[in-house]
Amino acid sequence: MSEEPAIQRVEVGFVGAPPVRQVARASGVSDVQADGTVLSCCVCGGFQLFLEALRGHEVIPLRSHSFEETS
Known part of the structure; x- marks a missing residue:
């Protein structure tokens, strides 16, 4: 039985504009x-990439934080 990869919701604050692209x-x-930033x-x-x-x-x-999807 294989586990599905964990999904995390991430929030990052930057000095200046965030690198969205x-x-x-x-x-x-x-x-x-x-x-904003x-x-x-x-x-x-x-998380490496x-x-x-x-x-x-x-x-x-x-x-x-963990993001749990509902089925």
């Missing part, structure tokens, strides 16, 4: 939204 292109990332999205599975998309941008807070 870079994050949206990262594999496993969906539902990317920006509100805060970016939110869903990350499915590992998501974190690589943040490279070069100063992150202030980063929060994540």
Whole structure:
């Protein structure tokens, strides 16, 4: 029996404009939204590609929590 990858809802605050396009292109990332300097999205599975998309941008807070889909 294989487990489905965990889905996390992530909120990231930036100094300056968030890298919306870079994050949206990262594999496993969906539902990317920006509100001022805060970016939110869903990350499915590992965070490596998501974190690589943040490279070069100063992150202030980063929060994540499990996102449970209802069937």
